[in-house]
Amino acid sequence: MKYVDEFRDKDIAKKLSKEIAKEADPSRQYKLMEFCGGHTHAIFRFGVQDLMPDNVHFVHGPGCPVCVLPIPRIDNAIELAEQGAIVCTYGDMMRVPASKKNSLIKTKAAGADIRMVYSTMDALKIARDNPDSEVVFFAIGFETTTPPTAVAIKVAAAEGLQNFTVFCNHVLTPAAIQHILQSPEVRELGQVHIDGFYGPSHVSSIIGSAPYDYFAEEFQKPVVIAGFEPLDVMQSTLMLIRQINEERFEVENEYTRVVTPEGNEKAQDIVSEVFEIRRSFEWRGLGEVPYSALKIKEEFAEFDAERRFSLTEGTGTDVKGCECPAILRGVKKPTDCKLFGTVCTPDNPIGSCMVSSEGSCAAYWSYGRFRLDMAKDNAKAAAE
């Protein structure tokens, strides 16, 4: 596969692995946070950890769109479906646990009309095909998925679609990274030590590399914007380690084949035409994060599900014992959670991090549990 295989080459990986080992100072540890679930997924799917020296550690961040959506928002989507709207959403969202052991997939089984779509255009088509039903697009995701939602709203406006609305849950990456760096666990308590960041790849293709300049400087942490292929991750690791060794705190761009300093200005324009920044938004794991999400502008109010329907102010909270919040902040590892692999597995997810393949718990479980003595003990106990 052209443009992909080149970035999965075993021989180059071996060379990079040697270079990283040479560059990494054996007298210290390197803790590098990948913000994006896409990186988490690549690291596990390709076994990148096996090519790293023992003192280079990946700390998994909160950048998995379905993982960070707080339970009350999922409850709201369920509420909309139960009120008779056709709710359209991306596939991963279907199985994310909501309050009272509910989920969209269970609500669908109970009779609600919930449809998995691959793009916002599918949702628009469903709205056109069902003029007598309210069709709500349950919009989630970071800056990457936001422009298509903006386009859908503009198309709906142009067509005068009366029955199409968007339940907007789009969130912003820089605000979340800054929030993590400002959290007491990182700043004061020293519970989480992060030496550097892998910057998002797809998100950065939209917003560019410039938005990271501020916190590289303010928090004295190097950032390397990295592509989602395994060689990208390895090359970026080498770049981060070099910066750390040389005590540089710069934003470097490994993903130059896609990301520019300015980003995709056309996409930015259409997003700012349709959306504005919320004062605050709740993130699962991070709590209320100021200026970290988008809402639909007044001008497009008729396409805003939050304005058209009265939604209950949610109170749903995470299941007791679920460590998703701490895992999303990088404070704990999936294996620190008592529920991991015992009652919480991808087949029966209790927390959101176990649902999507971009969630760290699901990645640990699905790709990496053979490494874990704990998992072996669990499997033995289950077999007995």
Added chain:
Amino acid sequence: MSQMEKRFPARINMRRGKVDMTHGSGGRAMAQLIEELFVKHFDNDLLAQGNDQAMFDAPKGRMVISVDGHVVSPLFFPGGNIGSLSVHGTINDVAMSGAVPLYLSAGFILEEGYPLADLEKIVMSMAKAAKDAGVPVVTGDTKVVERGKGDGVFITTTGIGVVPDGLDISGANARAGDAILISGHIGDHGVAIMSSRENLAFETQIESDSAALHGLVADMVAAVPEIHTLRDPTRGGLAATLNEIAYQSKVGIKLFEENIPLRGEVDAACEFLGLDPLYVANEGKLVAFCPAEKAKALLKVMRAHPFAGDAAIIGEVLDDDLGFVTMETGFGGIRIVDWLAGEQLPRIC
């Protein structure tokens, strides 16, 4: 036959007609549909007798029976349709014991309003698949459900076969040290189905690999009767099949990603749909486990067969009672190949 013609004064209009409730009522309309569609195309003596069962001499030896319900959507896809699929699927389930498939039964659940012309296409393709395979459909059943209560056509087929002496093939028989072989490229069927889904249409040359594998199996067991395990990696793909076998046999499995045959087009389609080809369905592939020293001989026989020209040795069985399936990735790392969680793609067969 002259008596029959009297029963049905006019022939069914296959070109423009539609399935209606009378076609499953047990009355004359049903009898006519059976006569002019199923008996006509399936065309064999046992079915033509018109009994509610097919009677035949029991062959000597161990018999196997297998059933498979087919609900694929869409009903027609590149490389086949629900008719051919329902024949291949069940023949393969029978054959994976090493058996020679003998007869099939077919149960149709039809939705009111379904075009008879399309139904005839399905039945004709089913009849051709059965004829090509040499495994006739000897008994059947037809039911009709109201509009909206089905999805056009559902077909359930049952197959029976007989296992040649000297074979002992089972999912529980894989042993540490065995070599694991696959008969060809993975993921073709799943990608062909996806490419023809209404909300997902993308252009690809990929066709379903749907095929009856009993001929291949016959060649394999004749050459290497020591084969321990055979299975066709259908729903859940290669990953699900290997996890089932690892669990049944209480062994570990190690795969080598570089050796797994995968078409560039399938790889690319999976890449942009966010799917892992290891989990994508096949309908004309099998995996075989045999003692390592027999692997080369088995590979040679497989590659000589038209359905397995791209066969490859893809892994080995390890002594691990936890049943982990791991894979050395093409990138040089190691990962688990887990059971499929949730539903990767509904209604693939």
